[in-house]
Amino acid sequence: MIRGVVEPARLGQVVLPDGRRLGWAEWGPEDGVPVLLCPGGATSxxxxxxxxxxxxxGVRLVSVDRPGLGASDPSPGRTLDAFARDIGRFVEARRLSGVAAVGFSAGAPFALAxxxxxVVRGVAVVAGTDELANPVFAEVLAPDVRRLVETVASDPERAEVFFSGFSAEAMWSFVIPTLADVDRAVYTDPVFExxxxxxxxxxxxxxxxxYARDTVLTMSPWPFDPGTLRVPVDLWYGARDTSTVHSPDFGASLAGRLPAAERRVLPEAGGSLLWTHAEEILRSLLERTRGR
Structure with a gap:
């Protein structure tokens, strides 16, 4: 079942101390437990x-456009650390407390940052992009992904120019043929599409x-050590996910690096499990972060 693809209940922008604006959307009760959504790549x-x-x-789901996407002002040269600082200021400005996070696909490194x-007390990584630049994946990445990771490492400016050649239509045409049947059925559902x-x-x-800056960051080494994270992290993957830019081992090595990780690989699910298993993901996140 495709869960909860509905219009936001509230939309707005927060002005940061440097004058930049971050666009946000919300679902759920305003007095609910705040859960920050770091959206997937090339979405808003x-x-x-x-x-x-x-x-x-009782969840107040808050989705924030990353700088340069949607309703958020650009921040050229931004880093994962800079994004986390932006979210810290966003949380303070909106007076949110006890925030947990969900990082979907390319949003996962941002949520972990x-x-x-x-800034957050726990994370659910859902079909998350792993640290693709980690040497543990050097021999198992798909050849085209490995070439991109190597280009990002050797010449990030050139890589950013390459990623700037994409558009919304090009992304749709690129993504849909790569999906497993279970995911294509979700993405091509008329309402979802x-x-x-x-x-x-x-x-x-x-x-x-x-988008180009986002992608360079997701293919670069992370500026933090996952081993230092003490908050609970749920890792959710679908065994039928055919994406080459999520995690080559469905989060197995990442689970070993995170001190408080729980990993679930659902045999019947694909990469769209954020929508097919929404309730399970949110219930687990609430349970694991309760009282923290």
Missing amino acids: RSMGFGGDVVGQL CAAAG RVYRRAMDEAFSQGPAG
Whole structure:
């Protein structure tokens, strides 16, 4: 079942101390437990999940556009650490407390960066992009992904120029043929496809620079050591996920590096489990972060 692809209940922007704006969207009760969503690559704040369960779970889901995407102002040369600082200021400005995070796909490194910075009290990584530049993956990455990771390492500016050649339409045409049947059924569902494609259009509304910077960061070494994270981290993967840019081992090596990780590989699921298993993901995150 595709869970909760619904319109945001609230939209807005927060002005940071340097004058930049971060765009946000919310679902669920305003007095609910705040859960920050770090969206997948090339999508915007409007692509939520679990819209049909956040109310009963008491979750206030908050999705934030990363700089240069959607309704958030650009921040050229930004880093994962800089994003975490932005979110720290965002949380303070919106007076959110006890925030947990969900990082989907390419949003996973951003959510973990927030945990490393002490901004969130727990993370659910869902079909998350792993640290692809980690030497443990050197021999197991798909050849085209390995070449991109090597280009990012040797010439990040050239890599960023390459990624700037993508558009919302190009991303759709690139992603859909690579999906397993279980995921293609989700992404091409008429309601889901409309929301997803709109989120991609919004992500590229300022041009491709925001997406390009995001992608360079997801293919670069992480600036934090996962072994230093003391917050609980749920790792959720679908065994039928065919993406070459999520995790080559479905989070197995990452689970070994995170002191408080629980890893789940669902045999019947694909990479779209954020929408097919929303309630399970949110319930576990709430349970594991309760009282922290």
